[in-house]
Amino acid sequence: MSLPLSKYVWFDGKFVPLDKAKVPITTHAIHYGTSIFEGIRAYWNKKNLFVFRLEEHVRRFRRSGQFYNISLNFSDKQISDAIINLCKKNTMKKSCYIRPFYFIGDYGINLHVTEKAPTSVAIFSFPFGDLFNKNGITAGISTWRKFSDMSTPPQAKMGGNYLNSIIATQEAKRNGFDEAILLDHNGNVSEAPGENIFMVKNGQLITPPLSSSALEGITRDAIIKIGKDLDIEVSEREVTRSELMVSEEVFLTGTAAEITPIISIDRKKIGNGKPGDITKKMMDEYSDIVMNQNDDYSYWLTSVY
Ligand SMILES: Cc1ncc(COP(=O)(O)O)c(C=O)c1O
Numbered sequence: 001m002s003l004p005l006s007k008y009v010w011f012d013g014k015f016v017p018l019d020k021a022k023v024p025i026t027t028h029a030i031h032y033g034t035s036i037f038e039g040i041r042a043y044w045n046k047k048n049l050f051v052f053r054l055e056e057h058v059r060r061f062r063r064s065g066q067f068y069n070i071s072l073n074f075s076d077k078q079i080s081d082a083i084i085n086l087c088k089k090n091t092m093k094k095s096c097y098i099r100p101f102y103f104i105g106d107y108g109i110n111l112h113v114t115e116k117a118p119t120s121v122a123i124f125s126f127p128f129g130d131l132f133n134k135n136g137i138t139a140g141i142s143t144w145r146k147f148s149d150m151s152t153p154p155q156a157k158m159g160g161n162y163l164n165s166i167i168a169t170q171e172a173k174r175n176g177f178d179e180a181i182l183l184d185h186n187g188n189v190s191e192a193p194g195e196n197i198f199m200v201k202n203g204q205l206i207t208p209p210l211s212s213s214a215l216e217g218i219t220r221d222a223i224i225k226i227g228k229d230l231d232i233e234v235s236e237r238e239v240t241r242s243e244l245m246v247s248e249e250v251f252l253t254g255t256a257a258e259i260t261p262i263i264s265i266d267r268k269k270i271g272n273g274k275p276g277d278i279t280k281k282m283m284d285e286y287s288d289i290v291m292n293q294n295d296d297y298s299y300w301l302t303s304v305y
Contacts, residue, residue, distance in 0.1 A: 003126045004126050005125075006086075006092065006096075006127075008086065008089045009086070010121075010123040015085075023120070026108070028103070028104035028106070028107040029103035029159060032111070033158065034070060034159070035160075036061065036102050036103070036159075037099060038058075038061045039098075039099060039255045040083065040099075042087060042096050042125075042304065043290045043292075045291045045293075049087055049093065050290065050302065051083065051084065051301065052290050053222070055076075055080070056221075058083075059076065060157065065156075067153045067155070070104060070115075070119060072121065080302075086123050088305070092125065095128060095129065097126055097255075098124075101121070101122060102120065102121040103119060103120060104119055105118040105119060132178065134258075134261070136262065137178035137261070137262060137263065138178045138179070139177055139192070139265050140171075141266055142168040142172065142181065144164065145182065145184065146191065146213045155215065168193050179262070181197060184213045186238075189208050189238075189239040195252035195253060195256075196219065196220040196254065197239075197250065197253075198223060198250070200276060200279070201247050203232070203233070204233040205227045206234075207220060207234075208236070208237075208238065209238065210236075217254060219254050219255060226282065226286070245265055245266070247270065248278075250262040250270045251275075258290075259279065259286050261279045
């Protein structure tokens with residue numbers, strides 16, 4: 001799948017044409033997965049382009065490298081400005097996806113990664129619509145478990161960690177499902193390969209805690225806040241596989257997936273097999289918020305123009 005990438009990318013402090021942004025084959029990240037990335041969306045509402053929760057994404061970007069002492073040699077302000085200015089440089093006037101990443105460059109075959117390992121930072125973007133069918137997708141419980149803090153830090157959004165997501169996705173697709181759901185090291189529900197998961201039980205919103213190796217998702221956090229503001233009870237607690245199967249509604253959250261209903265798990269219908277009322281409410285609220293149609297949450301948006 002080749003992406004409709006925008007003409008300019010930001011590479012180590014400069015805007016360069018896409019075909020000029022190259023790395024050597026000795027790049028450490030290619031060999032060992034020592035890359036850190038974020039996925040950010042910006043929304044075009046026909047008047048302006050709004051980056052959703054930019055500050056939170058930039059904060060997580062830096063923190064992901066800290067688990068491994070991998071340095072991000074630009075300040076948060078420089079990264080935020082680079083993201084905004086990249087949209088401007090590409091005269092982006094469509095909703096888009098923005099991918100900032102930094103990675104260890106030429107560091108030989110050295111596994112002793114320290115702050116001194118050389119790093120580069122790049123950002124690219126492309127126009128982007130829906131990742132999944134918003135009428136609902138099917139999911140299968142993966143036989144692969146989500147890795148836990150017993151092996152590598154689940155909160156580090158790093159290249160190497162996504163091999164677990166890739167193998168779970170391959171299995172789900174082989175079995176005819178749209179998406180995988182991973183269980184944690186104890187057999188409780190963790191998350192999907194690139195999304196957090198919520199279920200509705202007795203009208204309450206429930207999502208697995210970070211101790212179930214779920215990423216501290218920025219969309220997850222948004223849904224928790226929106227739910228509470230709507231006077232829906234929200235809890236972060238362990239979720240068993242069996243209660244997920246008989247829950248009233250299930251949906252995924254993520255920057256790329258936004259809010260995506262799950263209508264069946266392992267071919268067993270969730271609720272009546274259609275997106276539930278709370279899921280639909282969350283989808284509506286979320287799309288109003290990202291399009292700057294809800295003043296209560298406009299502080300989550302950074303305007304580009
Ligand atoms: C493993 C994983 N879980 C959850 C999410 C959702 O996080 P966010 O809402 O911050 O995009 C992502 C995407 O970044 C992810 O890669």
